[in-house]
Amino acid sequence: MDQKLSGQRSFQLQTLFPVLKFSGCDEQVWSQFWNTFSAPAEKFHQPLEPSSRMARFTESEASLDSIQQLQQQLQQQIYLREAIQRIRRVLCVKDVYSVAVQTLMDFFQADWICIFENGPYCWQSVAASLYPADVNSTHVIHEYLGLESVAPKLARPFPIALDEQSLQRGPVDKQGTTQFSGTWLLGPIHLPHANRGQPIRPWGLVAIGRKDKASLWTTEQLEQAKILVDEIAIALHHSLLYEQIKQDNRDLQTLALKDSLTGLANRRQFDRYFDAEWQRLAREHQPLTLILCDIDYFKRYNDSYGHPSGDICLAQVGDVLTKCIRRPADLVARYGGEEFAVILPNTDTGGGHSVAEAIREGLAKAAIPHCTSSVSDAVTLTMGIATVVPDHHLIAQDLLQAADLALYHAKQQGRDRIYVHAHYFVNTNAHSEHVDLGTHTHDRRLASD
Numbered sequence: 354m355d356q357k358l359s360g361q362r363s364f365q366l367q368t369l370f371p372v373l374k375f376s377g378c379d380e381q382v383w384s385q386f387w388n389t390f391s392a393p394a395e396k397f398h399q400p401l402e403p404s405s406r407m408a409r410f411t412e413s414e415a416s417l418d419s420i421q422q423l424q425q426q427l428q429q430q431i432y433l434r435e436a437i438q439r440i441r442r443v444l445c446v447k448d449v450y451s452v453a454v455q456t457l458m459d460f461f462q463a464d465w466i467c468i469f470e471n472g473p474y475c476w477q478s479v480a481a482s483l484y485p486a487d488v489n490s491t492h493v494i495h496e497y498l499g500l501e502s503v504a505p506k507l508a509r510p511f512p513i514a515l516d517e518q519s520l521q522r523g524p525v526d527k528q529g530t531t532q533f534s535g536t537w538l539l540g541p542i543h544l545p546h547a548n549r550g551q552p553i554r555p556w557g558l559v560a561i562g563r564k565d566k567a568s569l570w571t572t573e574q575l576e577q578a579k580i581l582v583d584e585i586a587i588a589l590h591h592s593l594l595y596e597q598i599k600q601d602n603r604d605l606q607t608l609a610l611k612d613s614l615t616g617l618a619n620r621r622q623f624d625r626y627f628d629a630e631w632q633r634l635a636r637e638h639q640p641l642t643l644i645l646c647d648i649d650y651f652k653r654y655n656d657s658y659g660h661p662s663g664d665i666c667l668a669q670v671g672d673v674l675t676k677c678i679r680r681p682a683d684l685v686a687r688y689g690g691e692e693f694a695v696i697l698p699n700t701d702t703g704g705g706h707s708v709a710e711a712i713r714e715g716l717a718k719a720a721i722p723h724c725t726s727s728v729s730d731a732v733t734l735t736m737g738i739a740t741v742v743p744d745h746h747l748i749a750q751d752l753l754q755a756a757d758l759a760l761y762h763a764k765q766q767g768r769d770r771i772y773v774h775a776h777y778f779v780n781t782n783a784h785s786e787h788v789d790l791g792t793h794t795h796d797r798r799l800a801s802d
Contacts, residue, residue, distance in 0.1 A: 433460070433577055436457075436459075440585060440588050441587075443592070444591065444592050445596075453466075464562055464563050466561060469558040471555055475499075508541075510582075512570075512578045514569075514570040516566075516570060517567070517569070518569065534566075535562050536562070538560070538562075542585060544589060544590045545587060545590050556586070556589070559582050612687040614664055614687070618687070619686065620686065620689060623686035631743050631752075635743035642701065642738065642739070643705075643752055643753065643755075644694065644695040645756045646695070647693075649728055649732070653723075653725040667691065670734070677711040682699065683696065683697050683700075693734075702738065738759055739755035
């Protein structure tokens with residue numbers, strides 16, 4: 354039975370030792386712990402002399418103290434691992450700041466946590482709302498960071514302790530030393546691969562503060578702070594890369610949906626937006642107006658003035674169209690070649706015609722010369738308008754074809770005019786029996802199939 358109990362005890366100790374070894378205890382504590390608890394079971398049943406009992410009690414008490422120290426070290430390692438995992442879970446820059454502040458506050462039982470970014474001209478505090486600010490201490494830290502003798506220390510990735518002992522030895526004048534409230538631990542943030550081929554310069558700084566001026570920072574705390582600050586640096590590096598990738602994707606998305614010449618929405622964006630507004634207005638039973646515009650005799654313009662001037666002309670016409678659109682929901686797109694399209698959600702035919710007239714007037718004021726045009730000495734537009742309230746009987750392509758047919762009839766009747774499709778005509782003004790098409794256009798005509 355004693356042999357069996359001894360074997361069980363040895364197995365339990367062998368299972369526990371890897372955990373204790375992970376906590377970082379030295380070989381002397383190992384030996385003492387093993388000699389105390391791995392003795393044969395029969396040894397504990399032998400009669401002991403009083404002096405031997407006293408010695409045995411002293412040895413057991415020392416072993417219990419060692420076990421308690423090991424347990425504390427193990428628990429500290431567990432807290433450190435949990436803190437690292439909390440920092441590694443976040444990706445957004447703002448979340449990295451908030452999690453870092455809260456994690457450091459909990460781990461070191463700190464009173465203040467400040468994060469500084471090393472700007473081009475000065476150290477700037479970030480995430481100001483995430484920690485209890487001490488304005489006086491923050492100001493003194495700024496002065497401390499500005500000292501020439503501090504810069505070499507910040508270039509190294511090791512925390513700097515600012516307490517009574519270190520401040521007396523450090524590069525701070527006596528007057529500046531008395532201004533510090535409490536004790537601080539400064540951890541430089543060095544982003545991975547951020548200083549390749551450049552002088553070593555920290556990205557930022559983590560300042561951990563305690564109100565108790567008698568509190569001293571231990572070597573173990575300095576090592577723990579370095580580990581956590583390094584984890585913050587890695588998390589910041591990943592989050593900054595992630596933000597850059599998101600911005601690059603947004604830029605690429607913008608480029609993919611924008612016409613490079615005019616800066617307007619391109620055909621892809623037009624198709625996407627047109628379908629989305631069709632679906633939305635079908636649910637809301639509201640009208641959708643579409644204007645298709647075509648520059649008159651643009652081929653002659655290119656032949657006469659050259660293609661570079663033609664590109665400038667397209668950009669100028671696009672600017673005129675954009676200035677005539679005032680609502681955020683309206684969209685101007687380059688439909689193709691010298692054609693433009695204007696999508697007007699929640700707009701009836703009268704509203705669409707008013708926008709078309711504003712475009713005519715704006716283009717007349719721009720007065721872009723066109724000596725080879727058959728209708729004017731300046732660049733003009735021919736426009737076709739169609740309006741419908743989307744429902745299940747129609748598809749978006751029907752409205753597009755109607756506006757294109759109205760544009761075709763306008764060209765057939767001489768260009769430089771506005772033509773409204775008769776079947777695709779919506780008047781939401783109950784007090785008016787007709788829509789005033791203006792004096793500069795022909796009367797509304799029925800478009801034949």
